[in-house]
Amino acid sequence: MNSNNSNVNERTSKKHTPENILVTGGGGFLGKAIVERLVVRGDRVRSFSRSSHPALDTLGVEQVQGDISDGMAVSRACEGVDTVYHTAAKAGVWGKYQTYHRTNVVGTRNVIVACRNSDVHHLIYTSSPSVIFDGSNMRGVDESTPYPDRYAAHYPRTKAMAEQAVVQAAAEGLSAIVLRPHLIWGPEDNHLVPRIIQRAGQLRRVGDGSNLVDTIYIDNAAEAHILAADKLSADPTLSGNIYFISQGEPVALWEMVDAILHAGGLQPVHKSISAGTARLIGTILELVYTLFRVKTEPRLTRFVAKELSTDHWFDISAAERDLDYSPRVSTQEGLEHLSKWLGDRSAQWQ
Secondary structure: OOOOHHHHOOOOOOOOOOOEEEEEOOOOHHHHHHHHHHHHOOOEEEEEEOOOOHHHHHOOOEEEEOOOOOHHHHHHHHOOOOEEEEOOOOOOOOOOHHHHHHHHHHHHHHHHHHHHHOOOOEEEEEOOHHHHOOOOOEEEEOOOOOOOOOOOOHHHHHHHHHHHHHHHHHHOOOOEEEEEEOOEEOOOOOOHHHHHHHOOOOOOEEOOOOOEEOOEEHHHHHHHHHHHHHHHHHOHHHOOOEEEEOOOOOEEHHHHHHHHHHHOOOOOOOOEEOHHHHHHHHHHHHHHHHHOOOOOOOOOOHHHHHHHHOOEEEOOHHHHHHHOOOOOOOHHHHHHHHHHHHOOHHHHHO
16 A cells, blocks of 8 residues: 555545445556545455455455456446446557457446446446547647547547547446546556656657656646546536646656656656657658568557657546545655665666
8 A cells, every 4th residue: 555545535534434345457557546545435345356466455445357358247246336437448559459448448437337337336447548648739628628539549539439438327327436536656657657668778858858748746646536536426417517627737758758767766858859750760660560460559659759748737627626635645755766766776676
């Protein structure tokens, strides 16, 4: 459990009646952080994932194994549950569309059906700001920003489809809220931080390095999910709403990358390439990997090149207003926690 869970849990544990909770992807980075907080405040927690996680056994969490694309398995996991936090997803920027669709779209539809059939009170769905990313600069945009006509990667495309399914289900009577956390990071991160650490020395700044992005520290992301469920329980009119959540202070992307490298005891990124060159390299790599059916992920894709060279930060005032959300852990404090956690792990990731 993260070192500052007791502080972050302060707002989400007051006057709480224990509930039966299901967290899909409960052994994942975000899922586990949510599970930890729910356990601390006395909820009876069940996790649904493809494999068993010893850390959840230690927490006394009931674990159900299954594939999110298996509707019957999801239905069984939802039996007797009051609230579902649906964090399970297929992330990444490369792979077959069918794989992303099966997990992100079919899986979410299965969760919606199971919630209806099991009379689940509330569903909190974890989406992504990438569902509205069109490759251009996004500066302080809010939830009214439309979906783009085309997507450069299967992940944002399928997450958008899943998000729309949840919103439609809410319009039809399911009590649900959608959250869009951006670039979650912190101790126990098994995606963003290790990718940066592993590529230390090979990274190149894309563009002039001035582009600003939103991120969110893991404890703040987990707290936002629990706040969303609590607020939805108190105010049913919030159902169907979508909320951006972040640190509330955009940072220069490459300064954040350097800060993470520093937390791991590594040198900052010095070399750079232009945004145009990065997009060209991404295009070529995608063509080569597709032509030769290479299964591993290219070092660069068009989608990643655009994300690394553009502004993408968001207006979180709706979450502040409706959910009483505010980032309790600052970016600097989070980096200090990350530095302590990394220890010698960076050597293992290189």
